Amino acid sequence: MNIIRNPKDVLSGLLFIALALLFGWQTADLPMGTAVRMGPGYFPLVLSGLLGLLGIIVVFNGLRTPGEMPTGIAWRALIIITFSVVFFGFAVRPLGFLPALGVAVFVSTLGSRLFRLQTALIITAVMVVFAWAVFIKGLGLPLPLLGPWLGGY
Template identity: 40%
Template sequence: MNNPSFDRANLLCGLVFIGAGAFFAIQSLGLELGTSFRMGPGYFPLVLACLLIVLGGVICLQSFRKEGEPIGSFSWRGMIFILPAPVIFGLTVRGLGFVPSLFLCAFLACFASHKMTVPWALVLSLSITVFSVLVFSYALGLPFERFGPWTRF
């Protein structure tokens, strides 16, 4: 009997999507759903969760169409540099302000790649920060402090 061949990475990804969608669908059921014409606070999250479940199902089905590459080693470097970035942003944005916090987090996240160098990380972080300030502060007019009390001497 032949072993069935499938793409383990896609199967795992699809199952994660289904699990996350199911979690958020269950959570949204605790809110008022309303109707399509008078949406309650739980309606849109439920629709998005259902779409995530469907997408996960499609990815799972696609995983059985062809054999994929074996799952490689776990990327610890990515986890170490990317996961703390939003936490650091949340902890520093009130004190440092939007500009320094965003620059710091972008700079930290850059080093998730083995190929990143300090000069390129500085350029990329500065570009992300300038773009974000232009979009969120000037174009959208969001009311936040660009520089916080920790940066005032």
Template identity: 70%
Template sequence: MSFIRSPKDVLSGLVFIALALIFAWQAKILPMGSSVRMGPGYFPMVLSGLMGLLGLIVLINGLRFDGDRTTSIAWRGVFFLTLSTVFFGFAMRPLGFLPTLAVTVFLSCLASQKFHLVTALAITAVMVAFSWGVFIVGLGLPIQLIGPWLGGY
């Protein structure tokens, strides 16, 4: 009998831990600051720590409790989620926040095998409105809403 009771959870936990280590390694070059006066590296390092902790919890649960066996990789999800992330990174400046976010959310919806156009459009509209409310209205971040490719400033 194997000591790994849920290979899917063990693999997921290891992926979370590996990503947390990569992000922490990248964030360590940024000034940390303190909890009162946070530097640009503080928040990424905290998120890396939380991701690593969650990965450890998932890994331990995979060793303790029975679960699903690994199945094939969902290539559709991998493709569309990677594409949407890369698109967001490259299109933010030329297209602006709102159009880039709308395309990114819609591409992310395409990752699901249960994709429905009406649902994807509704999710896109809600996420764009919510993000505008949080980041622009609530936090007052100086993010360009419409980029120069679409006639923005």
């Protein structure tokens, strides 16, 4: 009897767990603080824990439900999403938080084989509003909404 019924899910879950451990280890030297007064290591550690929990759930699902073998690497998606993340990192200061995020999210949707313009625009709008609500309004982070290239700060 084969224990692994869905190798694709098991491999994905193990990748999530490995990344969670790596990112969690990287936060070890940062002060944690408390839930009320978060230190710089608090939020990354919480996200690492959530990623690890998600990995455990995906591995468990891969052991329970049947699935298929991985067929290969989606190079197009990998390159486009990596470019989007790098673009955001370089563009957040000159463009500002919201425009850089909007472009990065929209470009990352191009990585899907199921790309639809209307869906991409909706995803972009929802993510930008969500990020604004969480990071600017909710957490009160001092991120400039528009950068100097767009007339901000």
